[in-house]
Amino acid sequence: xxxxxxxxxxxxxxxxxxxxxxxxxxxxxxxxxxxxxxxxxxxxxxxxxxxxxxxxxxxxxxxxxxxxxxxxxxxxxxxxxxxxxxxxxxxxxxxxxxxxxxxxxxxxxxxxxxxxxxxxxxxxxxxxxxxxxxxxxxxxxxxxxxxxxxxxxxxxxxxxxxxxxxxxxxxxxxxxxxxxxxxxxxxxxxxxxxxxxxxxxxxxxxxxxxxxxxxxxxxxxxxxxxxxxxxxxxxxxxxxxxxxxxxxxxxxxxxxxxxxxxxxxxxxxxxxxxxxxxxxxxxxxxxxxxxxxxxxxxxxxxxxxxxxxxxxxxxxxxxxxxxxxxxxxxxxxxxxxxxxxxxxxxxxxxxxxxxxxxxxxxxxxxxxxxxxxxxxxxxxxxxxxxxxxxxxxxxxxxxxxxxxxxxxxxxxxxxxxxxxxxxxxxxxxxxxxxxxxxxxxxxxxxxxxxxxx
Ligand code: RAT
Ligand code: ZN
Numbered sequence: 001x002x003x004x005x006x007x008x009x010x011x012x013x014x015x016x017x018x019x020x021x022x023x024x025x026x027x028x029x030x031x032x033x034x035x036x037x038x039x040x041x042x043x044x045x046x047x048x049x050x051x052x053x054x055x056x057x058x059x060x061x062x063x064x065x066x067x068x069x070x071x072x073x074x075x076x077x078x079x080x081x082x083x084x085x086x087x088x089x090x091x092x093x094x095x096x097x098x099x100x101x102x103x104x105x106x107x108x109x110x111x112x113x114x115x116x117x118x119x120x121x122x123x124x125x126x127x128x129x130x131x132x133x134x135x136x137x138x139x140x141x142x143x144x145x146x147x148x149x150x151x152x153x154x155x156x157x158x159x160x161x162x163x164x165x166x167x168x169x170x171x172x173x174x175x176x177x178x179x180x181x182x183x184x185x186x187x188x189x190x191x192x193x194x195x196x197x198x199x200x201x202x203x204x205x206x207x208x209x210x211x212x213x214x215x216x217x218x219x220x221x222x223x224x225x226x227x228x229x230x231x232x233x234x235x236x237x238x239x240x241x242x243x244x245x246x247x248x249x250x251x252x253x254x255x256x257x258x259x260x261x262x263x264x265x266x267x268x269x270x271x272x273x274x275x276x277x278x279x280x281x282x283x284x285x286x287x288x289x290x291x292x293x294x295x296x297x298x299x300x301x302x303x304x305x306x307x308x309x310x311x312x313x314x315x316x317x318x319x320x321x322x323x324x325x326x327x328x329x330x331x332x333x334x335x336x337x338x339x340x341x342x343x344x345x346x347x348x349x350x351x352x353x354x355x356x357x358x359x360x361x362x363x364x365x366x367x368x369x370x371x372x373x374x375x376x377x378x379x380x381x382x383x384x385x386x387x388x389x390x391x392x393x394x395x396x397x398x399x400x401x402x403x404x405x406x407x408x409x410x411x412x413x414x415x416x417x418x419x420x421x422x423x424x425x426x427x428x429x430x431x432x433x434x435x436x437x438x439x440x441x442x443x444x445x446x447x448x449x450x451x452x453x
Contacts, residue, residue, distance in 0.1 A: 022423070023423065026416070026419055026428075026429070027416045029434055030416045030434055030438075031412045033431070033434045033435045034412040034415065034438055036169070037435070037439055037441075037442045037443070038169050038170065038171035038442070038443070039169060039170055039171065040171055040172045040174070040443045041170050041391055041392050042174055042335075042360050042388055042446055043174055043176065043203070043294070043360070043361065043391040043393055044174060044175065044176065044395075045175070045176050045393070045394065046068070046069075046173050046200070046394055046395070046396075046397055047067040047068045047175055047200070048195075048199065048200050049068050049157050049161075049197075050191070050193070050194045050195070050196070050197060051066060051184070051187055051194060052065065052066025052068065052187070053067075053068040053069070054066045054069070054104070055070065055074065055104075056157065057071065057154065057155045057156060058153065058155055058156045059156050059157055059158070065183050067184060068157060068397070069395060070152075070157055070396055070397035070398055071149075071155075071396075071398070072133075072149055072152050073104045073105050073149070074395075074396040074398075075128075075396050075398055076108035076111045076112055076129060077104060077108050077111060078125060078395060078399070079307070079309035079310035079395070081115060081125050081129075082308070082309075083310035086307065088118075089110075089114055094110075096306040096307075100308070105149075108145075112145050116129075117143065124406075127402070128402035128403070128406070131405055132399065132401045132402045135167050135401045135405065136163075136167070138151055157397075160397060160398075161199060161397060162199075164397050164398055164400050165199065165400070167401050168400040168401045168404045170392075170400050170404060171443070172199065172200070172201060173199060173200050174200075174203055174253070174391075175195075175200050175203055176203055176205050176256065177195070177203055177205055178205045179204060179250075180206060180207070180208045180216070188250060195251060202250040202251055202252045202253065203253060203254055203255065203256050203294070204243075204246055204250050204252035204254075204255045205256045205257065206243075206246075206256075207257050207259075209239075209257070209277055209281070209282065210257050210263075210274045210278060210282070211263075211274070213229070213231075213273045213274070217229055217235070220238065220242050223242070225239065225241055230273075231276050231280065231281075236280045236281055239277065239280075240281055240284065240285050243282065243285040244289070247285070247289055253450055254291050254292045254293065254294055255282070255286060255291060255292075255293050256295075256296065256335075257295060257296070258296040258299055259296070259299075260297075260300055260301065260315070261297070261299075261314075261315030261316055261317045262315075263297055263317065263318065264318055264321050265278065265321040265324050265325050266324065267324055278325070279329070283332050286332055291450075292332070292333035292334060292335055292358070293332065293333075293334055293335070294336070294337075295334055295336045295337075296336075296337050296338075296339070296363060297322070297336070297337075297339070297343075298314055298315055298316070298317040298340045298363075299312050299313075299314065299315075299339050299364070300312060300315045314339045314340050316342055317338050317339070317340060317343050319338070319347050319350050322334070322350055323350045323353060323354065323357075326350070326353075326356050326357050327354070329356075330356060332356065333357075334356060334357050334358070335359075335360050336357060336359055336360070337359065337362075337363045337391075339363050339364055339365060339366065340366075341366055341371060341375075344366070344375050344379075345378060345382075348379050348382040348383055348387075349382065351382075351383055352382060358386075358388060358449045359379065359383065359387045359388070360387065360390075361389070361390050361391040362376070362389075363391075363393065364393060367390075367393065367407075372406075372407060372410045373410050373413065376389055376390075376410065376411055376414045377414050377417075380415075380418050385437045385441060386440075386445065387441075388441070388445050388446055389407075389442075390407045390411065392407075411441070415434075415437075415438070
């Protein structure tokens with residue numbers, strides 16, 4: 001910015017006009033490239049209709065425990081908004097249990113009333129609902145919740161997936177397939193084609209393996225993989241067999257865990273059960289299946305369990321542990337994101353040291369405009385184009401629209417400044433080069449890292 005400004009100011013007259021024109025052209029090129037590049041969404045909690053949907057819209061057959069969430073009531077009851085509404089409604093007026101006893105539509109009415117009508121919807125999660133409605137062709141200015149409900153009720157969930165992907169510019173959606181979730185596991189066991197929708201890719205998620213071994217061991221044993229509370233050679237073999245079976249059943253493209261801020265890994269001699277499971281079970285299977293592991297670190301689960309999914313807190317993670325894993329397991333590849341703002345710089349520096357580490361996304365509490373801007377700038381400065389700037393973490397299909405609209409705008413702002421800075425030196429990026437870079441950010445870095453041995 002500073003350099004380009006100086007050059008423009010000193011050029012004067014016609015020269016200055018030409019330089020300004022070039023910069024404007026560069027800016028529109030970058031914005032167009034970011035707008036038009038389809039994105040492979042690295043991490044979501046979305047599912048195709050084969051997993052059932054509690055709200056069937058115009059299609060037949062609602063499944064109350066279905067996993068495909070979409071529509072206005074799901075948008076309004078997103079756990080980010082649940083957490084926000086409890087802040088503004090006094091406990092005596094609405095105890096937690098009373099809220100959870102309401103139907104989904106009653107909860108949505110409650111959130112609409114308190115967060116949209118009785119105060120302005122200017123938080124990022126509230127604004128997201130408005131962006132989504134607007135881009136679906138509904139007018140948020142109408143403030144007509146019943147009207148929006150009517151529109152969604154006429155849609156077919158399967159066709160809504162295509163529509164949303166088209167509007168959001170998403171070419172592929174990556175799921176989070178939690179093998180320790182009974183509802184989801186059962187669906188995989190009952191229907192081997194449940195994950196066969198080509199718009200979606202599966203990811204095997206197994207937090208309890210690393211976070212709660214006694215619980216994981218009991219479940220594995222129950223499922224026919226006998227393992228004990230301490231890890232002997234037989235347990236290691238059974239754990240590996242479990243992972244191999246589920247990777248193959250789900251056709252997962254990578255495996256993933258969310259870890260608490262307290263997660264530590266101290267090196268090859270570390271005897272913590274989580275370190276042993278990582279080194280002896282997870283790492284060897286992922287190496288053999290040529291698959292990366294995604295680590296999402298920094299979520300303190302359930303500091304307020306009354307909020308359910310919205311009750312988790314953020315904590316500072318130990319980046320040095322991630323660096324040690326990268327060093328100790330050079331034949332494994334790690335995707336990594338962290339929840340605390342304060343971890344972002346150290347994590348980007350760690351990625352400069354280890355090419356088996358791919359930083360991704362602005363996760364959850366850092367998925368806010370001011371922080372996306374700050375984090376993305378810092379990452380470009382330290383890592384150039386070698387990271388994955390964003391994932392949506394969408395839980396409700398339609399959220400893909402706002403998550404990507406908002407992030408594209410912010411990523412484009414950063415890139416405009418960065419290309420301007422290099423253009424000011426006389427290095428003029430071509431349109432093809434800009435499009436190549438944006439493709440790396442939105443697709444190829446993920447694809448290449450998944451594929452590379
Ligand atoms: O961001 C979220 O919606 C969280 O609730 C979690 O899903 C988190 O992203 C996770 O994957 O654990
Ligand atoms: Zn998530």
